[in-house]
Amino acid sequence: MNDQVIVLRAAAWVDVETGQRHTSAVIVVEGNRIAAIDPPELPAGAQVIDLGELTLLPGLMDMEVNLLIGGPDNPSGLPNPMHGVQDDPVYRTLRATVNAGTTLHAGFTTVRNLGLMVKTGGYLLDVDLGRAIEQGWIAGPRIVAAGHAITPTGGHLDPTMFQRLAPHIMPLSVEEGRANGVPQVRESVRYQIKYGAEVIKISASGGVMSHGTVAGAQQYSDEELVAIVDEAHRAGVRVAAHAHGDAGIRACIRAGVDCIEHGSLATDDTIAMMVEHGTYLVPTSYLSEGLDVSKAAPALQKKAAEVFPRARETLRRAIHAGVKIACGTDAPAIPHGHNAKELWALVDRGMTPAQALRAATVTSAELIGVEDRGRLAPGLLADIIAVPGDPTADISVIEDVRFVMKDGHIHKNS
Known part of the structure; x- marks a missing residue:
């Protein structure tokens, strides 16, 4: 298992349950799980990845x-x-x-x-x-x-x-x-x-x-x-x-x-x-x-x-x-x-x-009867993607995936 702590910074993240897009996103990933969202302070020694103007979503x-x-x-x-x-x-x-x-x-x-x-x-x-x-x-x-x-x-x-x-x-x-x-x-x-x-x-x-x-x-x-x-x-x-x-x-x-x-x-x-x-x-x-x-x-x-x-x-x-x-x-x-x-x-x-x-x-x-994915929330699997713009306003941006993390591992970062 990947035990590294990774911090993802981005312009926003989407709560898919409520449909709300939150600006200024910080997500902490520990191993293969989301540890925190927008925490008051970052863990020491974490790898920080700045995704700029992208919006974070669950896989x-x-x-x-x-x-x-x-x-x-x-x-x-x-x-x-x-x-x-x-x-x-x-x-x-x-x-x-x-x-x-x-x-x-x-x-x-x-x-x-x-x-x-x-x-x-x-x-x-x-x-x-x-x-x-x-x-x-x-x-x-x-x-x-x-x-x-x-x-x-x-x-x-x-x-x-x-x-x-x-x-x-x-x-x-x-x-x-x-x-x-x-x-x-x-x-x-x-x-x-x-x-x-x-x-x-x-x-x-x-x-x-x-x-x-x-x-x-x-x-x-x-x-x-x-x-x-x-x-x-x-x-x-x-x-x-x-x-x-x-x-x-x-x-x-x-x-x-x-x-x-x-x-x-x-x-x-x-x-x-x-x-x-x-x-x-x-x-x-x-x-x-x-x-x-x-x-x-x-x-x-x-x-x-x-x-x-x-x-x-x-x-x-x-x-x-x-x-x-x-x-x-x-x-x-x-x-x-x-x-x-x-x-x-x-x-x-x-x-x-x-x-x-x-x-x-x-x-x-x-x-499929699973509760460990499908949302961005602490404790869930670190399946996270990033797209430009606001997918809650323009669904077409979901076709331009720039970043993919699955199980805490980065598979794409363009």
């Missing part, structure tokens, strides 16, 4: 990324459509180390890696990536790993549906997430948890960028959804569901799913159900602008043109209704490192900048 959080795809060999967005059969687990993991560093340098110090959608032979690559980061072997955000996304045959998260592969080209096991019927979905959940998954990701409706799936169609039966949630919750693990369609979202809420990813086609009644049940929403809304579908198949482009405008309006209504909304990008559907664009999208859809910052900090911390 941001992205609740939906996939670090194992996209990245350095395809920096503009989605990976080569044949990556599912061309890339082996070693190459994927090496790519993920680059994507992890890119994400950390963008100011995101915690992420959920929300479901491997690739063949790995049963290895949970995101769990191992998180372990390597935790042990300091490589730089990256803290990872809440889902292991393999759990999907029915032909579901949106069935990896063969993204490439439209012929039969038997990429056989997948229950351990790798393809599971049908109550006994298999229970087995798949148990496998992911056995090998380190801290959240379960499931495919509850069709998707936009998968062939042969109707975006709004419910994919798992009510009985299968209940079994998945029961299995996860008994182990103390939360469940996140990919769900665009209204029927699938309602079935997930009834089953006790903790978080809906996308939620694009939810009706007002379903939004009210989310508020009543305390179900979180991770809207991944910047996909509407940031996902490059120009090279996608015509059928997929058509789905995007139909779903994305409705998704933007759904989010506006969800914000107005008071749904608990956390920040998530679905990177690499938008390029790794562009994660802060999601905060712009949240503001564009109706949040204040302060509310968007809260979605990427306090609410995201609540979603």
